[in-house]
Amino acid sequence: MILEGQPTRSIRRTADGAGVCILDQRQLPWEVRWVELRSADAAAVAIREMWTRGAPMIGATAAYGLAMALAEDGGDAALAAAHAMLVETRPTAINLRWALDTVRDAVAALPPAARAEAAFARADAICDEDAALCRAIGEHGLALFRDLHARHPDRPLNILTHCNAGWLATVDYGTATAPIYLAHDAGIPVHVWVDETRPRNQGALLTAFELRNHGVPHTVIADNAGGLLMMQGRVDAVIVGTDRVTANGDVCNKIGTYLKALAARDNDVPFYVALPYTTFDPATATGADIPIEERSAEEVARLTGPDETGRIATIRVTDSPALNPAFDVTPARLVTGYITERGVLARV
Numbered sequence: 137m138i139l140e141g142q143p144t145r146s147i148r149r150t151a152d153g154a155g156v157c158i159l160d161q162r163q164l165p166w167e168v169r170w171v172e173l174r175s176a177d178a179a180a181v182a183i184r185e186m187w188t189r190g191a192p193m194i195g196a197t198a199a200y201g202l203a204m205a206l207a208e209d210g211g212d213a214a215l216a217a218a219h220a221m222l223v224e225t226r227p228t229a230i231n232l233r234w235a236l237d238t239v240r241d242a243v244a245a246l247p248p249a250a251r252a253e254a255a256f257a258r259a260d261a262i263c264d265e266d267a268a269l270c271r272a273i274g275e276h277g278l279a280l281f282r283d284l285h286a287r288h289p290d291r292p293l294n295i296l297t298h299c300n301a302g303w304l305a306t307v308d309y310g311t312a313t314a315p316i317y318l319a320h321d322a323g324i325p326v327h328v329w330v331d332e333t334r335p336r337n338q339g340a341l342l343t344a345f346e347l348r349n350h351g352v353p354h355t356v357i358a359d360n361a362g363g364l365l366m367m368q369g370r371v372d373a374v375i376v377g378t379d380r381v382t383a384n385g386d387v388c389n390k391i392g393t394y395l396k397a398l399a400a401r402d403n404d405v406p407f408y409v410a411l412p413y414t415t416f417d418p419a420t421a422t423g424a425d426i427p428i429e430e431r432s433a434e435e436v437a438r439l440t441g442p443d444e445t446g447r448i449a450t451i452r453v454t455d456s457p458a459l460n461p462a463f464d465v466t467p468a469r470l471v472t473g474y475i476t477e478r479g480v481l482a483r484v
């Protein structure tokens with residue numbers, strides 16, 4: 137997407153092809169800092185500590201991590217060890233395991249000396265495919281947005297989104313944001329209510345950063361404000377990304393998504409989930425079976441941002457014990473439809 141005026145992907149190979157460049161999303165929006173990862177260990181740290189995040193993005197980063205491991209040692213033991221290390225970095229997004237399994241399966245039958253090049257090629261293909269998948273999600277979502285806007289052509293289409301399912305969470309376009317970008321570029325007046333998304337504020341920091349760079353009108357809101365806006369008729373649709381959709385259609389996404397779905401249902405606001413096939417997990421029966429990542433309580437207890445001098449500072453908002461589940465599960469019954477690269481799958 138557009139970054140500093142230039143079309144930009146959120147991940148790319150290093151100039152020498154031996155590593156991968158990612159944006160350190162912990163520094164956004166205050167600093168655009170590209171980081172070179174040159175080992176599987178570095179990729180694991182970047183995923184675990186959320187230098188880079190978002191289901192498709194952590195899958196792509198891990199795929200390159202596996203390729204870098206094979207460049208050091210192409211043997212079966214090294215392949216298995218790197219896969220095991222990377223797949224454990226974050227438990228919830230299914231894209232991580234999908235990407236690692238895909239690369240492993242692409243190289244397993246090759247001689248050790250040929251595996252690194254093939255792994256890098258598969259990782260490159262995962263990135264190119266993700267960009268195409270997200271673009272297709274955008275196209276199908278655009279058609280949906282046209283229909284929604286036709287109901288109120290006299291005013292902007294008001295969309296609420298939660299967390300960051302944008303181009304920073306994918307290779308390009310995003311999932312939930314792809315229809316927003318394509319609608320904006322097509323001249324449909326869109327306004328986005330951006331949930332700040334405590335505790336890491338991916339909405340206030342990352343989604344708002346993306347929308348500013350692309351010129352999309354938006355308003356950051358407290359996570360708890362969405363229900364009132366829906367009750368007041370100020371939300372035409374909710375669209376979110378996901379980290380895993382199970383066989384029965386349950387949706388695992390950033391903590392707080394479920395509460396938005398409840399408010400949407402109570403106010404007859406359509407609730408859409410945007411996802412590529414790489415986030416669908418038919419092997420998991422229901423949302424109850426998804427491992428929910430629990431992150432450090434410090435993420436709840438602290439806030440980070442620029443102080444009056446512009447220096448990035450961290451303050452504590454509580455000294456009490458805190459609990460930090462990073463995801464929740466929205467039951468399929470609360471989902472209006474799934475926006476995929478093959479079309480919009482409406483729940484009947």
Ligand SMILES: CSC[C@H]1O[C@H](OP(=O)(O)O)[C@H](O)[C@@H]1O
Binds near residue numbers: 389
């Ligand atoms: C398009 S996947 C985005 C998805 O991933 C985010 O989680 P995290 O920031 O912890 O990686 C969030 O659940 C987004 O909806």
